[in-house]
Amino acid sequence: MSKELTTTPNIDTQTVYLFDLDNTLYPPEKNxxxxxxxxxxxxxxxxxxxxxxxxxxxxxxxxxxxxxxxxxxxxxxxxxxxxxxxxxHDIDVSPLTPDPELSNALANLPGKKYIFTNGTQKHAERVSDRLGVLHHFDDIFDIRAADYVPKPDRNVYHKLIANYDIKPEETIFFEDMARNLLPAHELGMTTVWLKPKLSENAPEHSKIGHEGADGDHIHYVIDNLVDFLSLMNGK
CATH class of the missing domain: 1.10.150.450 (DNA polymerase; domain 1)
Structure with a gap:
């Protein structure tokens, strides 16, 4: 299903990075x-x-x-x-704290970075600002930009690609919901699944995150975003 983590995607200044927001930029344990x-x-x-x-x-x-x-x-x-x-989305984001390690890892990535979320831009701004990483992103593609059509609808990915003039073959997509990676793979993107931890008390969101995980559309399976970004950076 996945490549060994002794290898990572090749990156350069032309690389585009798409990051899901909730339970991807911050760990689901924050709940x-x-x-x-x-x-x-x-x-x-x-x-x-x-x-x-x-x-x-x-x-x-x-x-x-x-x-x-x-x-x-x-x-x-x-x-x-x-x-x-x-x-x-009118929620208290104070359970989140600044994540300097994530900020450093994002800063070291060459190329453009976007948040790709089924939530709103305001929610994404509040969350990423609380994490101390908002300034690293070139833009946020939210549910309104997608005309209220959510991932994994394939048309949303086409709209995002056209909006930013993205080349899929030079794009890496990070996401905790496995089913959302299928259209990205089909369009030629490199896909990274931040695999939710499962336990008896795991939230339902984590369980649903495993749906659609079978198949060749997931190129890398990781359990820690910062570690993987640092490995990509050679840090």
């Missing part, structure tokens, strides 16, 4: 997404006049079937997306 999760359920409960359990079921069902809960709400209920996005 930040759990706060978004709670607010999603609360929003659905109020908006659709459901019980808490019914809202939670709908939230997870749409996430699994449509790529994001929002996508399901838009397609099934005709929800206007901005109210939902602003509400669910």
């Amino acid at each position: 930040l997404f759990a706060h978004v999760d709670v607010r999603m359920t609360s929003f659905i409960e109020e908006k659709l006049k459901l019980t808490h359990d019914e809202a939670f079921h709908i939230q997870k069902k749409y996430w699994k079937e449509y790529g994001t809960t929002l996508s399901g709400l838009m397609q099934i209920h005709g929800l206007e997306p901005d109210e939902f996005l602003d509400f669910v």
Whole structure:
């Protein structure tokens, strides 16, 4: 499935790096997404006049079937997306702390760097700023830039490529959701899966991160982003 980590992708000033945000730029142990999760359920409960359990079921069902809960709400209920996005991403990011090792690793990468997220630009800015790495990124391609269509829809990847005039064969994509790497591979990108840890108490997001992990579309499997970036840099 993956190449040995004694080898890394070749990089130079033409290389483009795409980074997922949540549970990729910071470890899932921070459990930040759990706060978004709670607010999603609360929003659905109020908006659709459901019980808490019914809202939670709908939230997870749409996430699994449509790529994001929002996508399901838009397609099934005709929800206007901005109210939902602003509400669910209004979370406390203080559990995150500056990550100087990540900052150094990103600084040493030659070439352009982008955040590629199913979340909002504001959320990505708040998270990456809290980590102390926002200044390393050339731009953020968020769910609004994708016309509210989430990864892993192939059209979103085409839109991103066209938006930044990216050459897929010179692009490396880092992501914790294995299924989101398939379109990237098919388009010619190098893919790196930050494999979520599984345990009896692992969050559901980590379990879903393993869906679609079988196949040749995952080129590298890693468990620590900073270590891999440092290895790529030869540091």
